[in-house]
Amino acid sequence: MLHIFASMETHRLRNLLHPDLLRERLGSEGKARTTLSFYRYVRLAEVEALRHELYAEWEALGVLGRIYISQEGINAQVSLPTVNLEAFRNNLDAREAFKDVPWKIAVEDDGKSFLKLMIKVRKKIVADGLADDAFDVTDVGEHLDAGRFNRKMAEGALVIDMRNNYECLIGHFEGAYLPKADTFRGAIDEVKDVITLRQAQGEELPEILLYCTGGIRCEKASAYLKHHGFGKVNQLHGGIIDYARQIKAQGLESRYKGQNFVFDERLAERITDDVVSSCMQCGAASDRISNCKEATCNMLLVQCEACAAKYADCCSPSCREIHLLPIEEQRDWRKGRSTRSSKTKAINDPEGLRERIRVEEELLARNGTLHPELIKVNQTKTNNA
Ligand SMILES: [Zn+2]
Ligand SMILES: [Zn+2]
Numbered sequence: 001m002l003h004i005f006a007s008m009e010t011h012r013l014r015n016l017l018h019p020d021l022l023r024e025r026l027g028s029e030g031k032a033r034t035t036l037s038f039y040r041y042v043r044l045a046e047v048e049a050l051r052h053e054l055y056a057e058w059e060a061l062g063v064l065g066r067i068y069i070s071q072e073g074i075n076a077q078v079s080l081p082t083v084n085l086e087a088f089r090n091n092l093d094a095r096e097a098f099k100d101v102p103w104k105i106a107v108e109d110d111g112k113s114f115l116k117l118m119i120k121v122r123k124k125i126v127a128d129g130l131a132d133d134a135f136d137v138t139d140v141g142e143h144l145d146a147g148r149f150n151r152k153m154a155e156g157a158l159v160i161d162m163r164n165n166y167e168c169l170i171g172h173f174e175g176a177y178l179p180k181a182d183t184f185r186g187a188i189d190e191v192k193d194v195i196t197l198r199q200a201q202g203e204e205l206p207e208i209l210l211y212c213t214g215g216i217r218c219e220k221a222s223a224y225l226k227h228h229g230f231g232k233v234n235q236l237h238g239g240i241i242d243y244a245r246q247i248k249a250q251g252l253e254s255r256y257k258g259q260n261f262v263f264d265e266r267l268a269e270r271i272t273d274d275v276v277s278s279c280m281q282c283g284a285a286s287d288r289i290s291n292c293k294e295a296t297c298n299m300l301l302v303q304c305e306a307c308a309a310k311y312a313d314c315c316s317p318s319c320r321e322i323h324l325l326p327i328e329e330q331r332d333w334r335k336g337r338s339t340r341s342s343k344t345k346a347i348n349d350p351e352g353l354r355e356r357i358r359v360e361e362e363l364l365a366r367n368g369t370l371h372p373e374l375i376k377v378n379q380t381k382t383n384n385a
Contacts, residue, residue: 022115031062031081035113035264037241038092038103039075039125039216041137047071047121055119061088064114066263068122074098075125075216077263079113104214104241106262106269107248113264128220129185134227141210141222141233146246149209149236150255157207157234160191162221163261166300166346170268170277170287171258173211182345188221195230211236211243213260244271259287279304280350281311281357294319295330296337300346301353315347317360318370325374333374 044050047069054067058078065078074097080088092098106113144152153159159176161168164187168178177194179187199205208230210218218235225233236243240260247254257274261267267289279286279302286304292315299315314320322333347353364370 019115026064026115029081031083033079034082034085035077035079035106036103037077037106037214038101039073039214040098040101041073041125041219042097044069044071044073044097051119051121055117057091058088058119059117061091063088064117066114067117067119068125069119070122070125073125074101077114078117102238104238104245106241107244107271113262113266115265126184126216126220128217129183130188130220130224135224136227137220137223139223139226140219141208141226141235143237144209144234145237146243146252147250149211149234149243150252152207152209152234153255155207157209158195158205159209159211162187162191162210162212162217164344165348166344167213167261169261169302169346170289171256171260171271171274172276173256176211180348182348184217184221188224191221191225192228192230195225205231207232207234209234209236211239213239213262214241215239240271244269247271259289261289277302278350279307280347280353281307281315283350283354292316292319294323296322296334298345300344302350315353316357317364321364321370321374329374333371 051069054069058080061080061084063078063080063084065076065080067074067076067078069075092101153173153175159173161172161176161178162184164184165178165180165182168176172178177191179190181187181190195205195208208225210221210225210233212218212221215236215238218239222233222235238245240256243256244254244260246252247256254272256271258272258276259268259270262269268287275285275287277287278284279288281301281303284304284306286302288303288305288308289300290303290308290313292299292301293313294315297315297319301315303311303313303315311317312320312323314323322330325333360370369375
């Protein structure tokens with residue numbers, strides 16, 4: 001009996017409502033919300049029990065967002081009613097492990113960044129694919145504030161973007177090295193290769209400046225690069241999120257140009273008005289980022305307004321054809337096809353995409369469809385009728 005009760009309790013500590021309902025509920029809430037993020041590498045015990053405690057306490061404060069906890073710490077991106085900020089601060093400070101943990105408040109924010117509260121227990125708070133016992137994770141690079149980061153850039157330091165490839169698409173520091181890999185592990189190997197190559201060519205290794213979204217990935221990356229003897233390694237304290245805040249507060253020039261990719265419904269927050277990217281479909285200057293609306297595709301792409309209209313918010317004519325079908329026919333077509341992917345994937349070959357679109361438009365004009373399997377299904381239906 002006790003066992004059943006316990007599992008019911010745990011079950012209640014989840015949000016099972018449909019996204020549309022959640023969106024509506026959030027819209028009608030009428031409270032100003034603040035979006036913020038924080039993380040800390042800290043030893044946590046009894047992580048499962050802690051997870052349930054946090055869920056109950058934070059839900060009561062109206063907290064929404066995505067939180068990962070593990071034995072090595074916490075990584076949280078949340079939004080909450082602005083009136084509850086102080087109560088939330090007190091709640092964090094009440095636990096030794098989270099006491100005084102610095103948080104970063106998002107600059108541009110409509111408070112609609114998260115729809116539900118999700119707290120997940122993970123092996124690591126950032127999936128980095130690195131063997132932690134191979135190096136000292138606490139021997140990190142020097143933390144720089146925005147002003148010092150700008151100065152080192154001006155002195156010719158090597159700036160490296162530690163985010164995944166798709167996060168760099170619509171904004172980055174001027175002249176930064178942007179890894180092509182779509183995983184942290186891949187990016188760090190790439191960076192190692194780039195630096196090693198420069199050293200092999202006899203170049204004197206400049207100081208290294210690392211940056212990422214909120215600073216957390218640079219903790220590991222800097223420790224890793226230091227361990228491998230890559231000289232003076234620095235990192236942007238608090239990441240792009242806090243850089244943007246400092247720039248604004250101190251009236252400094254932003255050497256980060258464009259938008260900052262964020263992991264919530266907004267997809268991006270604007271740092272400067274510069275447009276550093278172009279539409280992957282037509283090549284026009286654009287930094288409008290979105291997902292292909294065809295559910296089995298969902299690829300992330302940079303797409304201008306005109307192309308969004310032309311391709312019905314899809315990446316290609318073949319996705320558009322499915323997306324424009326009546327909803328029941330879309331469902332039929334999706335049967336047996338996988339729609340859910342937890343991993344973000346972006347189109348990384350815009351030229352290839354444009355070629356694909358050209359070929360598909362030709363086929364479409366000739367055959368009237370890019371999905372012959374649809375005709376078969378419809379014919380069967382007609383025959384059966
Ligand atoms: Zn376009
Ligand atoms: Zn698509």
